[in-house]
Amino acid sequence: LSTLTYLLAGRAVHRDSTGSVQTIEAVAVNWMTAGAGVTHTERSHPDDVDRPRELFGVQTWVALPDHDEDGAARFEHAAIDDVPTDSRAGVRVAVATGTAFGMSSPVAGSSPLMLVDVSLDGGAVAVERDHPDRAVVALDGAVTVAGSPLPVGSMAVLDPGVRPELAGTGRAILLGGDPVGRRHIWWNFVHSDPDRIEHAKSDWRSQRFPVVPGDHAEEMDHGGDHADPEAGEGGEHGDSTLDEVNRTVATSGGQSREVVGQESVGETADRRGEGDVARVTGHGLGMLPRSPA
Secondary structure, three states: OEEEEEEEEOEEEEEEOOOOEEEEEOOOEEEEEOOOOOOEEEEOOHHHOOOOOEEEEEEEEEOOOHHHOOOOOEEEEEOHHHOOEEEEOOEEEEEEEEEEOOEEOOOOOOOOEEEEEEEEEEEEEEOOOOOOEEEEEEEEEEEEEOOEEEOOOOEEEEOOOOOOEEEEEEEEEEEEEOOOOOOEEEOOEEEOOHHHHHHHHHHHHOOOOOOOOOOOOOOOOOOOHHHOOOOOOOOOOOOOOOOOOOOEOOOOOOOOOOOOOOOOOOOEEEOOOOOOEEEEOOEEEEEEEEEEO
C-alpha cells in the first residue's frame, strides 16, 4: 500500500529506504508507496527539538491495485503552493491527493481517490458523488454532516449516491475512492496474498528489508512487542513522539507508529480511542491528536 501524510500544524522530517529526505509542513503532502518493501523514519525537525511546538495531522493507508502491490518503492511530495485550493463563502477546500471539486492534486494516487481538507467558517459544501466510497472525519470545531453533528475524531461513512452537506465551523477531512479488493493485514504487512505476508515476516526477522540511509540502527526496535510479527495479530502501538525512530515496513505498506489499528480492509469503521480507524476503499486513517509534540 501507500501512506499519505498530511499535516495541519507543525512539521516533521521524513526519510526512507529509497533515499528520500523531505521535511513536511502544514498543508503539504507526503506520499510513500511501499510496494515490495520499504522502511522509513519520521522525526522532529532538528530546529524544533528543544522548543515547544505543535504537531497535528493525519496519515492514511491507501491500498494499492493488484498490479502495483509488488512494485518498486517510491516517494512523492507536494509543497504547500502545489496543493490546489478553492474558497467560497465560509468554506475553503484543499485537494491534498487525487481529484475532487473540479481540481486535481499533483499527487494523483495509485487509483481513483481523494483526500480533501475542508475548512468551515459558517459555510457549507456538498460532498460530490465522484467516488463510490466516501467518508468524513471531523478534526476540530463543530462540524455537521447532513445536519447531524459529527464529534471530533469521529468518522462518518457516507451511503453510496448521497450528496450530503458539510457545514458548521472547524476542520474536516473528506476521503474516498474506488474499491481495490480485499486485503490481509498483519502488523504493518499488507497484501492481497497471505503468503506474501508470511514471506515478509521472515524477511523482517532476518533484517533483509532495505534500511534508511543515515538513519539506521542495527536493531530495528519499535519500542514494544508489536515489533515482533509473531507477538500477536496487529499488536499495540505505544506512545511515541517524532523524536523517536519511527521505522515501519510492509510487503506492500508502511506507516508511522501514530497510526492506530490493523483491521481488515473493507467498507467498515472501527472506533478506537482518540483517533478513529476505518477502511474505506483501502483507506485506513490515523490521527495525530492536537498536542505538543
